[in-house]
Amino acid sequence: MNTKSYAETLHTTMRKNGYKSHIIFGDCSTEERDEYINKFRNGEISVIITTNMLARGFDVPEVEIVINFDVPTKKDLQGNRNGDCETYLHRIGRTGRFGSKGLAISIFDRDEDKKYLDEIMEHFAMQTKIKELNGHEQLKTLLEEIRQI
16 A cells, blocks of 8 residues: 555454454564564464555565555656556565465556556556456455456
8 A cells, every 4th residue: 555544544444344454564663573474474364454665575475465455656756646667566576476376456446546557557568457346346246256266
């Protein structure tokens, strides 16, 4: 996620809905971060919510899915916001590691986020099609299809 406050909101919502999740930020101590990553590795935590802090150096082969709730962006030298290709690559690279299968999903609801994702896809010459979902039911259906893969 791009912001700490959005990550906190998602974390609160997930916990209310019974998901074993934890939130990790840059202001966590190394010990805290290691504790939560170890809990994730051994299945005590099923979801880690974070900003870009874990986009690099998080080599856990058991990561099956990465969901971008924000398309990563950055400002160029002129102050224009663009899709952040490097951060996107590091985020989605957390899944499918070490020869395992993985899935990366990007969720957005603003036209400008689609523009940023299009920039990233063009940069990497991705052949991926963007599937537009309208409402929670279509998202649930998609997630069920993914679970069967």
